[in-house]
Amino acid sequence: MNRIDLNCDMGEMPEHISDGTQEALMRSITSVNIACGGHAGDAQTMATTIQQALRYKLAIGAHPGYADRANFGRIELNLSPEEVADYVYNQVCLLAEIAAKWKTRLTHVKPHGALYNQAVHNRELAQAIAAGVARWSRESVLVGLAGSPMLEVFRDAGFTIAAEAFADRRYEPDGTLRSRKHPDALLSNPDEAAQQALSIVQGKVIAHDGSKVPLRADTLCIHSDTPGSPQIAAEVAKTLREASVQLRSLKHL
Numbered sequence: 001m002n003r004i005d006l007n008c009d010m011g012e013m014p015e016h017i018s019d020g021t022q023e024a025l026m027r028s029i030t031s032v033n034i035a036c037g038g039h040a041g042d043a044q045t046m047a048t049t050i051q052q053a054l055r056y057k058l059a060i061g062a063h064p065g066y067a068d069r070a071n072f073g074r075i076e077l078n079l080s081p082e083e084v085a086d087y088v089y090n091q092v093c094l095l096a097e098i099a100a101k102w103k104t105r106l107t108h109v110k111p112h113g114a115l116y117n118q119a120v121h122n123r124e125l126a127q128a129i130a131a132g133v134a135r136w137s138r139e140s141v142l143v144g145l146a147g148s149p150m151l152e153v154f155r156d157a158g159f160t161i162a163a164e165a166f167a168d169r170r171y172e173p174d175g176t177l178r179s180r181k182h183p184d185a186l187l188s189n190p191d192e193a194a195q196q197a198l199s200i201v202q203g204k205v206i207a208h209d210g211s212k213v214p215l216r217a218d219t220l221c222i223h224s225d226t227p228g229s230p231q232i233a234a235e236v237a238k239t240l241r242e243a244s245v246q247l248r249s250l251k252h253l
Contacts, residue, residue: 002201002202002243002244002245002246003245003246003247003248004197004201004217004218004219004220004240004245004246004247004248005030005031005059005162005218005219005220005247005248005249005250005253006028006029006030006031006219006220006222006233006236006237006240006247007029007030007031007032007033007061007110007143007164007219007220007221007222007250008025008026008029008031008032008033008221008222008223008224008229008233009032009033009035009063009110009112009221009223009224009225010022010025010032010033010034010035010049010053010063010224011032011034011035011036011040011041011045011046011048011049011063012035012039012040012041012045012063012072012224012225013040013224013225014045016224016225017045017048017049017052021224021229021230022049022052022224023052023056024230025222025224025229025230025233026052026053026055026056026058027056027233027234028230028233028234028236028237029058029222029233029237030058030059030247030248030249030250031058031059031060031061031107031108031219031249031250031251032049032053032058032059032060032061033061033062033063033108033110033112033143034046034049034050034053034060034061034062034063034095035063035065035112036062036063036064036091036092036094036095037067037090037091037094037095038064038065038066038067038068038073038087038091038112039065039066039067039068039069039072039073039074039112039113040065040069040072040073041063043094043098046094046095046098047098047101047102050098050099050102050104051102054102054104058249059107059108059249059250059251060099060104060105060106060107061106061107061108061109061110061140061141061143061250062091062092062095062096062106062108062109062110063109063110063111063112064087064088064091064092064109064111064112064115064132065091065111065112065113065114065115065116066079066087066112066113066114066115067087072113073112073113073114073115074113074114074180075114076114076117076118077114081124081125081127081128081131082128084115084125084128084129084132085128085129085131085132085135086132087132088109088111088128088129088132088133089132089133089135089136092106092109092132092133092136093136096136106140107140107141107249107250107251108140108141108142108143108162108250109133109140109141109142109143110142110143110144110164111129111143111144115129116144116145117177119144119150119153120144120145120148120149120150120176121148121149121150123149123150123153126144126149126150126153126154127153127157129142129150129154130142130153130154130157130159131157133159134157134158134159138158138159140159140160141159141160141161141162141250141253142154142157142159142160142161142162143161143162143164143219143250144161144162144163144164145163145164145175145176145177146163146164146165146175146215146216146217146218147163147175147214147215147216148175148176151163160253161218162218162219162250162253163216163217163218163219164217164218164219164220164221165200165205165215165217165219165220165221166220166221166222166223167187167193167194167196167197167200167220167221167222167232167236168186168187168188168193168221168222168223168226168229168232169185169186169187169221169223170182170184170185170186170187170207170208171205171206171207171208171213172207172208173207173209173211173213174213175205175213175215178208182208184208186226186227187226187232188226188227188228188232190228190231190232190234190235190236191235193222193232193235193236194232194235194236194238194239194240195239197220197236197239197240198239198240198243198245200215200217200220201217201220201240201243201245203215203216218250218253219250220236222236
């Protein structure tokens, strides 16, 4: 039987807490990555998202990003490895402290946005991320793009890794994500996203040019800010279960 984790980036938009979007998503996923004060999030959104995740028995992880709220952490910055390590360490520690108040621990760390995408090919940046997390704990799972060098860096730093793929994003033929600058970068149709998720579990993804890209993933992401994300998550979960794919959180990696 195939197994996969379904993760979602959360705690990024207060309106998604108040309008029920987060809880609707949590009914379908198995792990959450919580924004921890860099690109988004504050003590209240972190605490609320943790409490919601605990009710749904989800694995809880940190989602650190560049401290650039104006651009939602999606613009590349030129920072030193020491600055990046400090950013990651401080954000993860903040979320871990709030989680401890609710008697829970963080399972994983997944970088956000430009920090993530730059680290896909920039080994020094990936090392800085790992160094920041290591200052907090080496027991955490580090999440990175499936098939990318960043996973090798994380593994070499002594971490358990989770290879990530995306149900709601189109791919380039080299296995990287299609830039959000392109109008077709997002998959907002639930059926289309679900079929891509199933294809990934089966070992490949179809790039935007129609080519088949081999891919092995431990976890699939659905972004909470993708239009219709609760419906996408529900259809992905339903399609995978109907194909006898077991949904397991990163706690069980």
